[in-house]
Amino acid sequence: MSQSILTQRIREATARGKKALIPFLPGGFPDKERFFTELDMLDAAGADIIEIGVPFSDPVADGPTVEQASLDCLLNGTCLSWILWELAKRKGQYRAALVLMGYYNPFLQYGLDKLGEDMSDAGVSGCIVPDLPLEESGPMREALLAHGVDVICLVGLNTPVERMKAYAKTARGFVYFVSVLGTTGVRESLPEKIKARLADVKKVFDLPVALGFGIKTPQQLAQFGDLIDAAVFGSALIDHIRAGGDSASFMARWA
Numbered sequence: 001m002s003q004s005i006l007t008q009r010i011r012e013a014t015a016r017g018k019k020a021l022i023p024f025l026p027g028g029f030p031d032k033e034r035f036f037t038e039l040d041m042l043d044a045a046g047a048d049i050i051e052i053g054v055p056f057s058d059p060v061a062d063g064p065t066v067e068q069a070s071l072d073c074l075l076n077g078t079c080l081s082w083i084l085w086e087l088a089k090r091k092g093q094y095r096a097a098l099v100l101m102g103y104y105n106p107f108l109q110y111g112l113d114k115l116g117e118d119m120s121d122a123g124v125s126g127c128i129v130p131d132l133p134l135e136e137s138g139p140m141r142e143a144l145l146a147h148g149v150d151v152i153c154l155v156g157l158n159t160p161v162e163r164m165k166a167y168a169k170t171a172r173g174f175v176y177f178v179s180v181l182g183t184t185g186v187r188e189s190l191p192e193k194i195k196a197r198l199a200d201v202k203k204v205f206d207l208p209v210a211l212g213f214g215i216k217t218p219q220q221l222a223q224f225g226d227l228i229d230a231a232v233f234g235s236a237l238i239d240h241i242r243a244g245g246d247s248a249s250f251m252a253r254w255a
Contacts (some may be wrong), residue, residue: 004150005125006173009048009097010208010230019221021046021254022210023247024101024234026053026069028078030241036086038247039094045251047096051128051232052087054080054102065235080106087122099126099152099173104140112143120147126173128152134167141170152176157197164204174208174230177201179215198227218254 013020023042028035042050055070055078080102087098100119107115107129119127127144129137129151141151153167156178167175179194194211201209211224212232221231240250 004173005097006049006099006150006152007208010174010210013048014208014229019218019228020048020208020210020230021251022049022051022099022212022230022232023047023237023251024051024053024232025237025247026055026078027083028055028076029053029069029072029238032076032078032082036090038241041247042251043094043096045248046255047251048230049097049099049126050094051099051101051234052083053234054083054100054106056103056106065238069238080110084118084122084124087124088118091121091123094123097125098123099128100124101128101130104129104132107140112140113146116144116147116149119144119149124149126150126152128154128176130154134163137170145172154178155201157193159197161200161204164201168205171205171207174210175201175205176232177209177211177228179211179213195224195227198224202227 010020025035025038025042029038039050039052053070080100083100107127110118125148127140127149129140132140132151134153137151144151150173152173152175153171154176155164155167177194177198198209198211208229209227210230210232211221211228212234215221215231215233216236218231221228237247237250241247
């Protein structure tokens with residue numbers, strides 16, 4: 001099986017001596033028209049992978065910033081079908097690889113086989129589903145992989161090594177390491193024990209490792225050295241845009 005485009009994008013960044021950058025924005029934020037302006041900016045500013053949130057009414061892993069942004073997008077009429085339709089019209093436009101982050105219910109209701117086909121048609125290379133347990137992920141993984149779309153596994157501070165090994169059997173793209181036991185959101189500091197858990201992840205997985213939940217500044221990444229290959233940031237970017245900024249000015253600090 002060919003190497004995932006997500007793996008390639010992160011490996012390309014590390015080959016340049018950089019951490020791959022994975023910004024997150026809810027689909028349709030801050031409004032439907034400007035969302036694609038922000039997406040263009042993220043791509044032009046050097047994002048390696050762009051994570052697009054699928055708004056959902058009952059998010060279990062999202063902190064207040066992402067949750068409010070997602071609810072605003074729902075009120076503006078953003079849905080999975082709209083995101084895929086609009087991305088399909090722009091397929092091939094972005095250098096960055098695209099990933100959808102969403103909860104299982106909308107994906108299941110959409111139809112897993114149709115989802116894989118439409119994600120491929122939209123130029124989407126991966127999917128992150130925080131509420132999908134490993135034991136129940138087979139149908140979605142198989143349906144999406146048939147169209148070249150990866151389901152990204154999430155591990156965290158409380159994931160035992162044996163369970164990591166179970167994930168590793170089918171993992172593709174990259175490993176998303178959740179830095180805290182809680183929801184998304186900006187944090188001034190990250191738990192010290194992350195390093196030991198990241199060392200375990202590096203031993204178990206033969207994939208790039210992305211650190212997410214709580215990333216605010218590039219300075220936070222220095223302490224992890226080669227234990228991580230990529231950084232995911234969302235709440236800080238959303239706050240920056242809400243305060244009147246844009247993705248280009250936010251990304252400038254990560255250059």
